[in-house]
Amino acid sequence: MAYTEEEVLAGLAEIVAEESGQPASAVVPSASFTDDLDIDSLSMMTIITHAEDKFDVRIPDEDVKNLSTVGDAVSYIAKAQA
Amino acid sequence: MNFAATVIGDVSERLTRPETKRMDPSAQYALASAREAWADAGSPEVDPERLGSVVSSGIGGIITTLDGWDTLRERGARRMLPTTVPMLMPNSPTAYISLDFNAQAGAHALVSACASGAEAIGYGVDMIRLGRADVVIAGGTEAVIHPMPLASFAASRTISLRNDDPAGASRPYDVDRDGFVIGEGAAVVILESAEHAAARGARVYAKIAGVGISADAYHITSPEPEGRGQIRAMRFAMEDAGISPRDVVHVNAHATSTKVGDMVEARAIRNLFASEADHIALSATKSMTGHLLGGAGALETLFTVKAVAERKAPPTINVDNPDPELDVPLVRDAPADLPAGDIAAVNNSFGFGGHNVALVVTNA
Numbered sequence: 519m520a521y522t523e524e525e526v527l528a529g530l531a532e533i534v535a536e537e538s539g540q541p542a543s544a545v546v547p548s549a550s551f552t553d554d555l556d557i558d559s560l561s562m563m564t565i566i567t568h569a570e571d572k573f574d575v576r577i578p579d580e581d582v583k584n585l586s587t588v589g590d591a592v593s594y595i596a597k598a599q600a
Numbered sequence: 601m602n603f604a605a606t607v608i609g610d611v612s613e614r615l616t617r618p619e620t621k622r623m624d625p626s627a628q629y630a631l632a633s634a635r636e637a638w639a640d641a642g643s644p645e646v647d648p649e650r651l652g653s654v655v656s657s658g659i660g661g662i663i664t665t666l667d668g669w670d671t672l673r674e675r676g677a678r679r680m681l682p683t684t685v686p687m688l689m690p691n692s693p694t695a696y697i698s699l700d701f702n703a704q705a706g707a708h709a710l711v712s713a714c715a716s717g718a719e720a721i722g723y724g725v726d727m728i729r730l731g732r733a734d735v736v737i738a739g740g741t742e743a744v745i746h747p748m749p750l751a752s753f754a755a756s757r758t759i760s761l762r763n764d765d766p767a768g769a770s771r772p773y774d775v776d777r778d779g780f781v782i783g784e785g786a787a788v789v790i791l792e793s794a795e796h797a798a799a800r801g802a803r804v805y806a807k808i809a810g811v812g813i814s815a816d817a818y819h820i821t822s823p824e825p826e827g828r829g830q831i832r833a834m835r836f837a838m839e840d841a842g843i844s845p846r847d848v849v850h851v852n853a854h855a856t857s858t859k860v861g862d863m864v865e866a867r868a869i870r871n872l873f874a875s876e877a878d879h880i881a882l883s884a885t886k887s888m889t890g891h892l893l894g895g896a897g898a899l900e901t902l903f904t905v906k907a908v909a910e911r912k913a914p915p916t917i918n919v920d921n922p923d924p925e926l927d928v929p930l931v932r933d934a935p936a937d938l939p940a941g942d943i944a945a946v947n948n949s950f951g952f953g954g955h956n957v958a959l960v961v962t963n964a
Contacts, residue, residue: 539618563682571679 521573523596530591533568537561547589555588575599604766604781604890622683623696624661625743629786629895630693631700634737638701641790644735644800652705652733653698654724655788656716656740658894658951660690663746693741693786705733711894713951714856716740717787718897718959722811724791734796739788740898750782756821758858770891771918772855772862772884773926780856783890787899804964805909808901809944810841816954823861823950827868833956834872834946841960843944845876848960850913850938850945851928852904855884856891862923865948869928881913881936882928888917897949897957904947904961911938 521529531545538555551557557565566577569591575598577585585591612620614632623631634655638644664687671679686692691709698707706727710719717740724738744750753759760779762769770781797804814836816829823830838845851869855862862884870877885903892899907913912935919932938945942963949957 536617536621539616560682560686567679567681571675576678 520599521596523592526573526592526595527588529572530569530588530595533565533572534588537565537568545588547587547592549588550586551588552586569595573599602763602766604769622687624664624687624692625784626657626661626663626741626786627687627693627696629743629784630655630739630741630788631696633739633741633786633788634697634701637739637788637790638737641792642800642802644790644792644796644802646735646796648702648704650705650734651701651703652724652727652736653694653701653703653707654710654720654727654736654738655694655697655786656709656711656720656894657690657693657742658711658713658716658740659742659744659749661688661692662744662749664688666746666748697737701737703737705736712955712957713953714854714891714893715897715949715951715955715957716894717892717899718901718947718949718957719813719955721789721791721808721898721901722813722957722959725808725811728791728793734793736791737788738791738898739786740892740895741786742893742895743784744893745782745784753782758821760857768918770857770887771920772853772857772887772916773866773923773930774919775921775923777857777859777862779858780886781890783892783895785892785899786895787892787902789898789902789905806905806964807962808959809843809962810837810839810960812837812840812958812960814956816956818954820954821952823864824954825864827864827871829954829956830865830868830948830950830958831872833958834868834948837946837958837960841944841962843960843962845873847942847944848873848876848880848946849943850881850883850904850907852900852907852914852945852947853882853884854896854948854950856886857884861950863925865950866926866928877928880928881931881938882916883907883914883931884916885914887919888915897947900949901947901959901961904945904959907938908943908945908961908963911940911943912936913938
């Protein structure tokens with residue numbers, strides 16, 4: 519069963535909040551992982567590992583570098599699971 | 601697994617959620633302890649380039665290692681977390697402390713099994729003496745309560761099998777001792793040069809006046825039966841401190857509650873101190889804490905510092921029938937008063953591999 523974009527956002531917000539210590543409410547589509555959420559590359563790879571597990575998708579390393587905002591990640595995951 | 605005691609409260613309550621996710625339990629204990637020690641020391645103002653960190657474990661982040669192996673086998677390589685290596689590496693606790701306190705004079709993790717925590721404090725003292733730091737955060741930590749390390753220690757016949765009586769299982773110097781009881785946790789002290797401490801009016805509990813280190817070069821797990829290496833470590837520490845055997849009023853023994861090890865140490869103390877051993881208050885605090893392995897040497901140095909500061913040697917519990925061969929006065933069920941005036945105490949810490957560390961503590 520595919521997750522809607524809203525569900526992906528909610529799930530991703532939970533993962534990012536756990537990893538970054540930021541409140542889940544700060545994990546909005548426009549937020550930049552590096553500039554707004556203070557996510558370094560080690561944390562980003564941790565988030566990707568958890569997201570792949572949670573949404574049952576595969577996010578290759580070459581695509582991770584294009585995911586600069588939360589919105590980018592949400593649309594990527596929503597499409598990838600289709 | 602049976603537990604002799606569980607500590608009320610969870611270390612994760614004293615750390616942020618991201619901290620607990622990025623750190624092995626051994627690093628969590630160390631960081632929580634370091635913050636406590638730092639606050640207790642009055643959060644000193646230190647030039648970051650003059651602040652060091654020396655915090656060791658004996659085994660490293662083995663719970664992370666084993667969890668990672670489970671993940672790999674059960675769920676495959678894509679589920680491995682990228683934080684696995686920085687969590688399992690044995691320098692992880694000291695590295696996180698260096699990060700947290702901006703300690704730039706050097707971050708070290710000396711590994712010498714169950715002597716690690718004491719060796720870390722000894723190395724911290726050396727850093728100050730060599731002029732490389734004014735303040736050093738030093739200690740030891742361990743988290744190994746997991747079936748694999750327990751089974752490994754059981755296979756080596758070194759842990760107690762008194763499973764019907766967990767609280768009575770750690771009984772150093774009792775005639776019915778049958779091995780040690782594993783504990784978990786960390787102990788951290790703040791070492792400071794005398795000048796730096798005086799300049800800021802720091803409260804000083806005691807001085808680490810001497811460091812003695814030796815290696816048995818005898819056997820990978822058994823102590824050299826005559827305790828020659830242990831004697832050398834204690835003698836070096838006393839020479840380093842410029843004290844003589846008659847100045848020593850208290851020894852915190854390594855005494856883990858093993859049949860062989862406890863008596864090798866007791867005989868080494870008697871041989872070195874000769875008749876002066878008659879006035880030593882000997883304490884074996886692992887009877888109360890269990891054996892924190894890489895954390896033990898730091899925890900027991902902390903106990904030795906408090907014993908000197910408060911002039912009270914801690915008790916040794918569970919000694920229903922003292923080993924008849926023990927001929928050093930053992931502090932049993934109640935604390936023993938230590939004399940007024942200038943006094944010295946020794947903390948002994950020994951480890952698998954033949955590592956011997958003795959630290960001399962004198963009053964402030």
